[in-house]
Amino acid sequence: xxxxxxxxxxxxxxxxxxxxxxxxxxxxxxxxxxxxxxxxxxxxxxxxxxxxxxxxxxxxxxxxxxxxxxxxxxxxxxxxxxxxxxxxxxxxxxxxxxxxxxxxxxxxxxxxxxxxxxxxxxxxxxx
Amino acid sequence: xxxxxxxxxxxxxxxxxxxxxxxxxxxxxxxxxxxxxxxxxxxxxxxxxxxxxxxxxxxxxxxxxxxxxxxxxxxxxxxxxxxxxxxxxxxxxxxxxxxxxxxxxxxxxxxxxxxxxxxxxxxxxxxxxxxxxxxxxxxxxxxxxxxxxxxxxxxxxxxxxxxxxxxxxxxxxxxxxxxxxxxxxxxxxxxxxxxxxxxxxxxxxxxxxxxxxxxxxxxxxxxxxxxxxxxxxxxxxxxxxxxxxxxxxxxxxxxxxxxxxxxxxxxxxxxxxxxxxxxxxxxxxxxxxxxxxxxxxxxxxxxxxxxxxxxxxxxxxxxxxxxxxxxxxxxxxxxxxxxxxxxxxxxxxxxxxxxxxxxxxxxxxxxxxxxxxxxxxxxxxxxxxxxxxxxxxxxxxxxxxxxxxxxxxxxxxxxxxxxxxxxxxxxxxxxxxxxxxxxxxxxxxxxxxxxxxxxxxxxxxxxxxxxxxxxxxxxxxxxxxxxxxxxxxxxxxxxxxxxxxxxxxxxxxxxxxxxxxxxxxxxxxxxxxxxxxxxxxxxxxxxxxxxxxxxxxxxxxxxxxxxxxxxxxxxxxxxxxxxxxxxxxxxxxxxxxxxxxxxxxxxxxxxxxxxxxxxx
Numbered sequence: 001x002x003x004x005x006x007x008x009x010x011x012x013x014x015x016x017x018x019x020x021x022x023x024x025x026x027x028x029x030x031x032x033x034x035x036x037x038x039x040x041x042x043x044x045x046x047x048x049x050x051x052x053x054x055x056x057x058x059x060x061x062x063x064x065x066x067x068x069x070x071x072x073x074x075x076x077x078x079x080x081x082x083x084x085x086x087x088x089x090x091x092x093x094x095x096x097x098x099x100x101x102x103x104x105x106x107x108x109x110x111x112x113x114x115x116x117x118x119x120x121x122x123x124x125x126x127x
Numbered sequence: 128x129x130x131x132x133x134x135x136x137x138x139x140x141x142x143x144x145x146x147x148x149x150x151x152x153x154x155x156x157x158x159x160x161x162x163x164x165x166x167x168x169x170x171x172x173x174x175x176x177x178x179x180x181x182x183x184x185x186x187x188x189x190x191x192x193x194x195x196x197x198x199x200x201x202x203x204x205x206x207x208x209x210x211x212x213x214x215x216x217x218x219x220x221x222x223x224x225x226x227x228x229x230x231x232x233x234x235x236x237x238x239x240x241x242x243x244x245x246x247x248x249x250x251x252x253x254x255x256x257x258x259x260x261x262x263x264x265x266x267x268x269x270x271x272x273x274x275x276x277x278x279x280x281x282x283x284x285x286x287x288x289x290x291x292x293x294x295x296x297x298x299x300x301x302x303x304x305x306x307x308x309x310x311x312x313x314x315x316x317x318x319x320x321x322x323x324x325x326x327x328x329x330x331x332x333x334x335x336x337x338x339x340x341x342x343x344x345x346x347x348x349x350x351x352x353x354x355x356x357x358x359x360x361x362x363x364x365x366x367x368x369x370x371x372x373x374x375x376x377x378x379x380x381x382x383x384x385x386x387x388x389x390x391x392x393x394x395x396x397x398x399x400x401x402x403x404x405x406x407x408x409x410x411x412x413x414x415x416x417x418x419x420x421x422x423x424x425x426x427x428x429x430x431x432x433x434x435x436x437x438x439x440x441x442x443x444x445x446x447x448x449x450x451x452x453x454x455x456x457x458x459x460x461x462x463x464x465x466x467x468x469x470x471x472x473x474x475x476x477x478x479x480x481x482x483x484x485x486x487x488x489x490x491x492x493x494x495x496x497x498x499x500x501x502x503x504x505x506x507x508x509x510x511x512x513x514x515x516x517x518x519x520x521x522x523x524x525x526x527x528x529x530x531x532x533x534x535x536x537x538x539x540x541x542x543x544x545x546x547x548x549x550x551x552x553x554x555x556x557x558x559x560x561x562x563x564x565x566x567x568x569x570x571x572x573x574x575x576x577x578x579x580x581x582x583x584x585x586x587x588x589x590x591x592x593x594x595x596x597x598x599x600x601x602x603x604x605x606x607x608x609x610x611x612x613x614x615x616x617x618x619x620x621x622x623x624x625x626x627x628x629x630x631x632x633x634x635x636x637x638x639x640x641x642x643x644x645x646x647x648x649x650x651x652x653x654x655x656x657x658x659x660x661x662x663x664x665x666x667x668x669x670x671x672x673x674x675x676x677x678x679x680x681x682x683x684x685x686x687x688x689x690x691x692x693x694x695x696x697x698x699x700x701x702x703x704x705x706x707x708x709x710x711x712x713x714x715x716x717x718x719x720x721x722x723x724x725x726x727x728x729x730x731x732x733x734x735x736x737x738x739x740x741x742x743x
Contacts, residue, residue: 040268040297043296043297043300044232044293044294044295044296044297045231045232045296046232046296089599091598091599091600092599092615093615096615098599098618098621099618111293115622116621119597119622120231120622121621121622121623121638122618122619122621122622123231
C-alpha cells in the first residue's frame with residue numbers, strides 16, 4: 001500500500017511540467033512583439049516560462065490570474081488583445097494584481113514577473 | 128489654591144505643566160501638554176505656541192482659563208545649530224580605464240582578453256587576433272548575438288562583450304561559444320576602441336578573481352613592475368564586484384584625490400589653534416580639547432564649513448539684534464563619515480564611498496529677548512507671566528521628580544540641535560553645558576551615508592525599526608521575528624527594506640540590505656549621542672570625574688528613541704552610575720522636566736518668602 005502510494009507520486013511528478021512562469025496571451029498578430037519582449041525580460045533574469053494562447057476574450061488581469069494559478073511558481077502574466085500586460089501572483093486576491101502596464105512596458109513586465117519569483121525588488125520600468 | 132502653568136519653550140517643542148499650589152505649599156500636578164515651538168526658541172514668535180499649549184494644559188486639567196493665576200516661563204536662550212558636510216576624497220577614472228559597476232544580471236562567465244572593436248566594425252575585422260566586442264545603444268540582442276556568432280565563425284575570436292542595454296544574458300544565451308558579457312554600461316560610446324581590454328564575469332554568487340588582483344591584471348596585459356604599480360588602484364577599486372572591464376590605455380589611471388577642504392580656527396580662552404578639516408574628526412576633536420573652553424570658532428571662507436559658520440552667525444544676529452561680530456560659536460562636533468559619490472569619469476554610473484567630515488556648530492546667547500516675549504504673552508492671555516530660573520536648574524528639579532532618583536544627579540537632555548547636560552551637587556549648585564550635535568546630525572549622517580538624498584526618509588529611519596517584505600503577506604523584522612498581514616502589501620514594497628513608521632510602512636528605495644541600514648543607523652547614533660553624552664558628563668562632573676555622579680537621567684525628545692537610551696546606559700555602565708530614561712512625576716516619561724521644574728521652583732520660592740503661610 002505504502003509503496004504503491006510512493007510509486008503513484010513519482011509517476012505524478014514525471015507527468016508534471018518543470019516549474020515555469022505561465023504567460024497567457026490573446027493570439028493576435030500584434031502581440032508577437034509584446035511576447036518577444038516579455039520573454040526577453042524573463043530570460044535576462046534567468047527565470048523559465050511557457051506561453052499559452054487563450055481563445056476566449058478576457059482582460060489582461062483575468063488572464064494573468066488564471067496563468068498564476070496554473071503556474072508551479074505561482075506567477076502568471078496576461079496579455080490582452082490590445083497588448084496590455086498584467087503580472088499576477090496566485091496568493092493575491094484576483095482583483096489586486098501585482099503590476100499592470102501598457103504594451104510598451106512589456107520588457108520591464110517580463111523582468112518584474114521574474115523578480116517576483118526570485119524575490120528581489122522590482123525594476124523601474126522605462127516605457 | 129493657586130493655579131499656575133509652567134511652560135518650557137524648547138528648540139522643537141513647547142511643553143506645559145498645569146498645577147495647583149495649596150496654601151501649605153503642597154503641589155497638585157494636574158496635567159501636561161505639548162505643542163510645536165513656533166519660530167526659534169527664545170523669540171517673540173514663540174507666543175502662538177505658548178498660547179496653544181497653555182490652553183491645552185488647562186483643558187486637560189479641566190480648569191477654566193479665567194482661573195489661571197500665573198504662567199511661569201523658562202529663561203529660554205536661543206540656541207542655533209548648523210550642520211555642514213565636507214567631502215575630502217574624490218575618485219577619478221581617467222581615459223575610461225575601467226568599468227566597475229555591479230549590473231543585476233551580467234551574462235556568461237569567465238575572463239576574455241582582446242582588442243576593443245565596435246559591433247559595426249566586426250564584419251570588416253581580419254581573422255586572427257582576439258577581440259572584445261562593444262555593443263552600442265539600441266542594438267537588438269538577436270542582431271548582436273548573430274554578428275558575434277558570424278565573426279567567430281569567420282575566425283575572429285570574440286572573447287568578451289561590453290553592452291549598453293540590460294541584455295547580457297540574452298546575448299550570452301544565443302552565442303555558440305560562451306563568453307563573459309558586461310551590460311548596463313550607460314556611456315558605452317566612451318569605451319576607447321582599438322585598445323587591449325579584459326572582461327571578467329564571475330559565476331552567480333561569486334566575485335571576480337583576476338581583475339581585482341594587481342598581478343592578475345599584470346598577467347593579462349604583460350605588465351612590468353612599474354606598470355603594475357600604476358594599475359594597482361584599479362584592482363583595488365574592483366574588489367567585491369561580480370563583473371568588471373579593464374581597458375589598457377596609454378595613461379589611463381584611477382586616482383584617489385584628496386580635496387582641500389579648508390581649515391578650521393578654534394579659539395579658546397587662552398589658546399588659538401588652526402586645524403585642517405581634511406585631517407579628520409579625531410584630529411579636530413583633539414585640537415578642540417586642547418583649547419577648551421571654546422570662545423569662538425571660524426571656518427575658512429569659501430568652504431562648506433566657513434559657509435555654515437557664517438549662516439549660524441547671521442541667523443543668530445537677526446534674531447537677537449546682536450551685531451554679527453559679537454556672535455560666538457560655543458561648541459563644535461566633528462564626525463568622520465563617508466558619502467557615496469558618483470565616480471568622475473565612470474562609464475556605468477559607478478559609485479565610490481568617499482571620506483567626509485560632518486560638522487555641527489552651536490551658538491548661544493544669554494541675551495534672549497525674553498522680556499519682550501513675556502510682555503507679549505501678558506497682553507495675549509491677560510495673566511501674570513513670570514520668567515523663571517535658568518533652564519538647566521529647572522530641568523534638574525524636574526528630573527528629581529522621577530521615581531528612584533536622588534542627588535547628586537546629572538541630566539542629559541538629548542534634543543534636535545544640541546545635547547545639554549547639567550549636574551547638581553549635594554549642596555544644590557548646578558553646573559551646565561551645551562554641546563553641538565544631536566538628532567539633526569544623526570539624520571544628516573544617515574541621509575548621506577545611505578545616499579538617500581531624502582532627509583524625511585532619513586528621519587524615519589532614525590526613529591523607527593526596519594523590516595523586510597519577504598512576500599506580499601509577511602515581513603521579517605530586524606530581530607528575525609515575522610509579522611503577517613491579511614491585506615497584501617503594495618507592489619513597491621515587494622522584497623524591499625521597509626521602515627515601520629507610525630503612519631505605515633515606507634519602502635526604502637536603495638539596494639542596501641536591512642543589516643547595512645541598521646548598522647549605519649546605529650553607528651550614527653553612537654557617534655553623535657554616545658560621544659556627546661560622555662563629552663557632556665565629563666565637562667559637568669565634579670573635577671571631571673564621571674564616577675562622582677550618582678544618577679544620570681536621560682531627557683528630551685531623543686530620549687524617546689527606541690535604542691539611544693540603551694546605548695547611553697551601556698556606555699556609562701562602566702562608571703558605576705545609575706542611568707535611565709527619565710519619568711517626570713512618574714507619568715510623563717522623559718518629557719516635561721523643565722515645565723515641572725518651573726512649578727516646583729516657584730512653589731519653593733513662594734514658601735520660603737511667606738513662611739507664615741507655609742506653616743499655617
